[in-house]
Amino acid sequence: AQSVTQLDSHVSVSEGTPVLLRCNYSSSYSPSLFWYVQHPNKGLQLLLKYTSAATLVKGINGFEAEFKKSETSFHLTKPSAHMSDAAEYFCVVSARNAGNMLTFGGGTRLMVKP
């Protein structure tokens, strides 16, 4: 069984300041981990994924995430927020033998103030 907990339902930052979205996971197997972003009335877009290669994963739009097995965490960061980053972000876990059956966290809504 696997689960994902996103520790903050809402995060508010000022434009140009760092972003930190927190995610803890639980998985019986060696998991694959993902971050997806969803803009209003849109589908989901993959930001980055971890699949047991490097623990620091770089994604699109300047986002990156670090896999910490000892802490079962996969936090998403960005050095400098942009207004266009305002969206909902989902941390996702999948077992390797589960096809495309993804388990989503509850989501974190990121607000960026000018």
Place this chain on the structure above:
Amino acid sequence: KAGVTQTPRYLIKTRGQQVTLSCSPISGHRSVSWYQQTPGQGLQFLFEYFSETQRNKGNFPGRFSGRQFSNSRSEMNVSTLELGDSALYLCASSLWMREASDNSPLHFGNGTRLTVT
């Protein structure tokens, strides 16, 4: 290349009716997955099809069903609609099922928003 196309974008039905949603995957993609998104339950996996066969199924009642055609297009059907079925239904496609290849990212459509009154 066209993305994942879901039709219709919006749908309003009444309790007890049935509904069929359609998903056209990216050309060449053979795996299609369906997800339900609600404010209360978040995003939940419904089922996945690959080569016209259901490969994985989430924890939903039998009122939720789907199928995949030989051209990889997929439909999902919900019978005897309940108010709680109101949701955004997202379809996603990938080249293969992930277990076959890690280089097979999932591409999502913009969803069908179903409202049950």
